[in-house]
Amino acid sequence: MQTLLLWLFYLSSFYAFIPGILTRIFGFRVFRRGTGTNEFALTFDDGPDPLYTPRLLDLLKQYDMKATFFLVGSHAEKHPEVVKRIHHEGHLIGIHNYVHKSNWLMRPVTVRKQVKRTDDIIYTITGERSGYYRPPWGIVNLFDFAKNTGCRIILWSSMFNDWRSKIGADKLTQRMLAKLRGGEVMLLHDCGTTMGANPDAPEQMLIALERVLNAAEQKGMRSIRIDDMMAKESKAKARKLSPLKRVMVSLWLLWEKVFHAVFALETVSPSDPMLHFRKRPFAGKTVVMEDGSRLEKGDEVLELHFDNKKLFEIGSRSRSEVQLAIKMIRAVQNDLPSLANMVLERPEFKDVKGLYAVTMISRGPEQFGFHVMDLPRGLFASSTRLYLKLLLSVIHPKGQARLKEGSQMMEPKMLMMPVDVLIERYAEKKTQVQPPKEEPQQLQQEQMGDLAVASASQGM
Template sequence: MEKVLWISLFLLCAYCLIPGVMSLVFGFGVFRKARARREVAFTFDDGPDPDYTPQLLDLLGKYKIKATFFVLGSKAEKHAELIHRIHREGHLIGIHNYVHQPNWLLAPWKVRRQINRSVEIVERITGERPIYYRPPWGLLTLLDFRLRRQFRMVLWSTMARDWKSKGSLAVKKRLLKRIRGGAVILLHDSGTTWGADRDAPQYTIEALEEVFQEISLQDNQCVRVDEMMQLHEQGRETQVHMGKRLLLFAWMKWEKAFHLVFRVKPIDVQNRFLHVRVRVYRGETIRLSDGEEIRRGDRIVELHFDNGLLYAMATGSQSPVQLAIKMIRATEQVMPKILYYILQHPSFPDIKGVYGVSLIHRGAKKFGFTLGELPKGILSFFTRMYLRMLLLVLHPSGKQRLQTNARQLIPKTIAMSTKELLRRYSREIENPSGVEQDCSLSPSS
């Protein structure tokens, strides 16, 4: 018996309590408030009511305010003329079930039946199918989250507890104290539901007369929930864009410091597409396609893309194809200059080849590079994370590419022997203009 009780409590928590807390308290899966400075959204539940809804509509019209009404299907069916008026006057209509019963006390199929019936009633009256839904008392179950496929779930950020007859002054004080930009305000235009006082909406309407005056003085703007959602998305995009710009700025500063500390310099002062440093190779043996090998202790030229230039190329390209063409052309121009740099370097006889690690390796074989897998281990893991973060920062569609092309975005080693460079590009080097000839870039070890 005790075991059955514990199982029942667990199922109750999983089905009702946890989803309810997640949505009401943390806003999971629902819209509660927006990133907005001046806009607020007034919403009215439990109507339409033949006594109070017309008064409320008159008041909204007087102040030229658009609001959102979450209506009960049973009342909409009885008072079709009010639904028609709400729609005609430019307000948004959402669904609040057919009757005011909490979803926690209804079977999932009954919730769906109530919603669908209400939708059909409103659509028949207005000609538009409502897609916004607020559950009674804001209580959602686990299965209610499936409704997100068809509806935008809307709760609230501010309430005035106006379902009780405590006078207009109490409602006014609560509203003026709690209204902020981005607020979604819960009010009621009917007092016939369980727990409400029948005359409570009268005090709400009286309070709103003064609240609307105060809001206009504060230069706030009242909008519908759908308009608030749109503002929220715009604000989120702006915030993400600003955050990305800040991250990019910090990344570029980090890269500049890295180049300074490790003496990484551009191969071409006029075209900074590629940066290099000479160092001793410390990794596992790399077997190249021409039969040569780069072994631990060999001196190599390490390759680094200029990420600032890559970002400029990416943002200046109208499509991935255009970006790819730009990179191919830049690589074609820089390859002979890599060879010239090696030939002019004091350590030339000891430089075995060039080496780098990059996500950008498609088409590298065309230029003579051998592609290899990164050895498994901590270094490989952090290299992958670093390069993926770099793509997220630099590429305008970096997040989408990481989500859709995750399997393709695997960093690989790219390497080529000095002999292969000579074979392929020796005819193209005649002291290429702009090549860095400052031999102070000494080998690191």
């Protein structure tokens, strides 16, 4: 009997207590706090409540603040009009199980069903699914670590016992004001009908919250949704290089110098390098472009390579993908006219038939005059795909995260431009290059970010 009890203790510790310690103390595999100085996150559990939630929404609207509501599915099912209003007024909706029951007391399959049922209710009401989950009392089990729910687990950095009415509005206000700072994720409750809560407790919470929102407004602070806070956190981390990332970038840029020396690459604008190139015979199969131009095996081409140091610097300084895209457009525009003049003026380029590069993008370069074509399948395509994905993870400001987005775009493509098009569009003696009219709209943001790693270090 003693041995059985001991085994039950070990099992329960492994299933529940240890995961609880890892999440609540160390923040393992959960989001519980952001960064920044002027933004915090208000989160509300256990609703919606037909009396208190509409009053809360009125208060948030008055101060132009956004919040995140973790809904109990059975409550949402009874009050769809309140759920619809939460969604309509721009707040984020998360899941708080179908019934307010601890995950320690449920099997993994039961937790998963609770989350799915609640998500289905939210989808039926709002037309959108939720990818955010807060387990009741913040209690997780072992299988929640394995993404049993399929959602991102959200906890908190401060809570105030506001589910008890005896705390009173004054003491609650003091506690909240003490935690009013950037990056804070505040846990509050807009419903008092769950086990252990007082039915009238949200009344005290609303009084205290109005005072806190007024103080936040005076300090120039605002409450934002959890997904917005997470997005800002992700961008901040992307701009901060870890020691390992610094080493990777340094080694990669060293390799690029060696590659340039071995293959004698020339630089279009040495004072501000962006495009590098080399003349070489085209080694692929015959390519027929949309305008009827043909590129045969053995034809002379200029193989383009982008300057990865410059691209990394652009990515590191860019505050967004749009800004990165615009900087990329300007950098390419600056170099193509100089390259066109080189082709016109230098005798060794008189037999060049066109420009050639390998890229990860699927559209965008067309506005520069390039034709985008699939890379023929084979060993070269496979090795190029591997190389460019590795380069993308090192150079792109979003790093590995970019590899998990838009997988349909992550295929190497050939960029081709007939030399006549290069000269006609870009040579100063012919036609000056005109900036695209809709830079950010025409170039999809992630795709222009991928242009930063467009050319492979192998030839056809």
